[in-house]
């Protein structure tokens with residue numbers, strides 16, 4: 001008996017004439033990831049993708065786990081595959097399903113017959129399969145309204161599939177189907193979540209991390225690289241730019257009014273990000289800001305940093321509470337790393353009284369004390385790019 005993965009696409013189906021592009025991108029991602037787990041064949045037909053092991057050495061559990069993080073898939077199930085005959089289906093039901101039904105009290109059978117030449121219709125087939133299950137496990141009861149487990153039999157183009165229990169996929173859209181954006185990635189909780197959320201909409205990431213060595217440490221940078229690797233299980237591999245803000249911060253401290261340090265620094269960050277985004281063909285910038293969370297995230301403060309970018313700035317966490325952001329962070333596995341206590345360039349030289357309602361004229365006057373463009377160019381010259389990969393890409 002052969003087992004494989006069946007993946008359903010969800011929202012992709014809505015994509016009219018672009019659908020092929022979405023499907024191709026999704027299959028390409030799956031083929032790429034599958035390489036790490038053995039020799040798999042990835043095929044699609046009738047809004048379903050099959051991921052089929054080609055030999056004994058394939059790690060189906062590993063591939064299942066990796067597939068559950070691929071955006072664009074709404075549901076995954078492990079499924080047995082057999083011939084489209086009643087004998088073969090019965091044999092498969094007897095051999096494959098007991099492991100899923102053990103310990104359950106109620107079930108129902110749902111059948112789908114896209115091959116209309118199969119002699120039984122969906123209702124008749126469900127009746128047959130239900131009868132086989134009850135003869136094997138007489139303690140079970142059929143409950144069509146609220147079953148503990150749904151057994152599914154699908155009669156498709158070339159084969160029949162028997163499975164029980166669908167798992168939720170990562171949802172969203174396949175990476176690369178909605179352009180590319182530059183994520184400002186700090187070592188905190190919010191920005192990895194923001195990156196995950198925008199990637200879920202099909203956006204390929206490029207990322208930039210600002211450091212301020214020696215005020216921030218090697219370990220702080222290494223933590224950000226680890227965070228990026230965790231994200232890459234969802235986002236796929238991406239480039240992480242590491243840019244030094246040391247000189248900018250030293251100049252700000254020497255020349256500008258303390259209350260404006262953070263805002264000015266954020267204007268520099270945005271201006272540098274804008275240049276990197278253009279150079280790497282990104283169509284937008286992404287940050288982890290949440291309205292009102294800290295002084296630099298009031299509407300007025302965001303208003304003085306936004307104009308530094310000529311691209312749209314996406315803030316997927318803008319309307320989320322910290323608790324909600326943490327929930328996502330735990331789900332994607334970045335939380336434990338995010339809370340490791342390393343300094344960030346935003347936390348060195350922080351003003352005692354940061355401005356929450358800054359006036360643009362005053363910000364501009366403070367900014368004019370330094371050669372803004374020259375400092376931006378100098379920071380850009382420090383850009384070092386690291387390719388972020390997970391174990392499977």
Ligand code: ATP
Pocket residue numbers: 183184185186187188189190191192208209210211286287288289293294296344345346
């Ligand atoms: P986070 O948890 O993401 O660090 P935060 O609540 O600490 O967010 P800030 O430090 O004000 O907020 O940063 C707001 C956003 O600015 C971050 O979400 C991130 O997108 C960006 N940012 C902050 N520091 C850095 C940095 N060192 N490098 C790159 N981006 C940064």
Ligand code: MG
Pocket residue numbers: 186187188344346
């Ligand atoms: Mg931060």
